[in-house]
Amino acid sequence: MLCFKNAQQVDQVNVLDRAFHYGDGCFTTARIRDSEVELWDRHLMRLQDSNMRLSLQADLSYIEQTLEALKQYEPVLNGTLKIILSRGIGQRGYSLPEHAADVWVFYYPQPIQNFQYQEIKSGILQQALGLTMPSLLGLKTLNRLEQVMLKQEADQKGWIEALVCDVQGLIVEGVSSNCFIRINNTWITPELRYNGVMGVMRAEILARMQQHAVQCEVREIGLDELEQIQSLFFCNALSPMKMVTQLEQRQLDCAPCIELFNSLRLDQMPTYASLQA
Numbered sequence: 001m002l003c004f005k006n007a008q009q010v011d012q013v014n015v016l017d018r019a020f021h022y023g024d025g026c027f028t029t030a031r032i033r034d035s036e037v038e039l040w041d042r043h044l045m046r047l048q049d050s051n052m053r054l055s056l057q058a059d060l061s062y063i064e065q066t067l068e069a070l071k072q073y074e075p076v077l078n079g080t081l082k083i084i085l086s087r088g089i090g091q092r093g094y095s096l097p098e099h100a101a102d103v104w105v106f107y108y109p110q111p112i113q114n115f116q117y118q119e120i121k122s123g124i125l126q127q128a129l130g131l132t133m134p135s136l137l138g139l140k141t142l143n144r145l146e147q148v149m150l151k152q153e154a155d156q157k158g159w160i161e162a163l164v165c166d167v168q169g170l171i172v173e174g175v176s177s178n179c180f181i182r183i184n185n186t187w188i189t190p191e192l193r194y195n196g197v198m199g200v201m202r203a204e205i206l207a208r209m210q211q212h213a214v215q216c217e218v219r220e221i222g223l224d225e226l227e228q229i230q231s232l233f234f235c236n237a238l239s240p241m242k243m244v245t246q247l248e249q250r251q252l253d254c255a256p257c258i259e260l261f262n263s264l265r266l267d268q269m270p271t272y273a274s275l276q277a
Contacts (some may be wrong), residue, residue, distance in 0.1 A: 002073060002107060003064040003107075004107075005102055006103055017089055022087075025056065026047070026054060026140055026141060026243075028082075028085040028200070029080065029238065030235065031238055032067075032080070034078065035076055036271035037081065039201070039237060043200055043237070046198075046200060051101070056101035058102070058103050063083060065107075066103075066105040070107055070254070077107065078110065081101070081105060083146065084106070084107075084141070085101050085102070086104060088101055102240070117243050120160045120242050123163070123247060123248045124162060124223075124247075124248065127149060127164075128164070130146070137148070138197060140197050161234045162174060163179065163232075169223045170190070170222055171190055171226075173199075176186055178190075178199040178201065179232065180205065180216070180232070181232050182231035182256055185198050186215055186217060187215065187217070187256075188219060188221060189202065189218055190218075199237070201236050201240055202235060205235060205264065227263070230252065230256070231244075231253050231256045231257050232257075243257040243258070
């Protein structure tokens with residue numbers, strides 16, 4: 001793993017960094033293949049939106065500068081990038097420092113294979129998400145403590161991924177993924193009106209569904225509809241489809257998931273060589 005802060009390689013974090021004290025910042029995680037970032041336009045939109053809504057004022061051009069610096073270590077980059085915008089060093093207290101946020105890029109080299117769907121068993125977690133402050137809705141902030149606790153429960157149950165509800169009894173997403181659910185032969189994805197992360201793969205799949213005239217409702221899904229679920233899959237930037245074969249004790253129909261994967265060509269994602277912000 002290599003780490004860069006504002007395009008300079010580092011191996012330490014200042015103890016006064018607000019990311020450590022308050023989770024003050026945001027992040028995105030992306031696949032990089034042959035030095036090109038998959039779904040970069042969507043990752044960039046996420047970072048730009050968070051940068052503006054959180055008043056971070058980060059210089060996103062540091063990302064491309066970092067990738068150029070990384071090529072000194074590996075001429076061809078393959079693996080995972082985690083890009084963090086941190087408010088940076090600040091004094092004690094919640095008041096914002098006046099300087100621009102720092103841009104951190106973590107590079108995890110690994111062999112890249114084509115996207116394939118995965119088959120998993122899953123269920124629904126007992127712990128529930130709270131409601132998000134409206135101005136933070138959909139952002140992938142650094143404060144992921146809810147997901148940490150949810151992942152602990154999922155691990156204890158032996159599930160790679162699981163459905164998560166909120167305190168109102170609405171299905172929201174997976175622990176680290178968005179979800180698509182098939183009910184009455186129609187695809188649905190939760191509306192994310194009160195909480196949840198607006199994922200880049202979710203946005204890509206919704207766009208492809210529209211292009212291929214695949215009907216998909218974006219609406220609230222209540223726990224009372226749990227028994228009506230015919231098919232279910234989870235998705236995120238590192239995996240377009242984790243297809244659920246068994247939900248709790250009930251077998252699900254995987255054929256619609258496989259058909260969707262093939263028709264939307266989810267094994268192929270656009271890449272972008274230029275990362276100009």
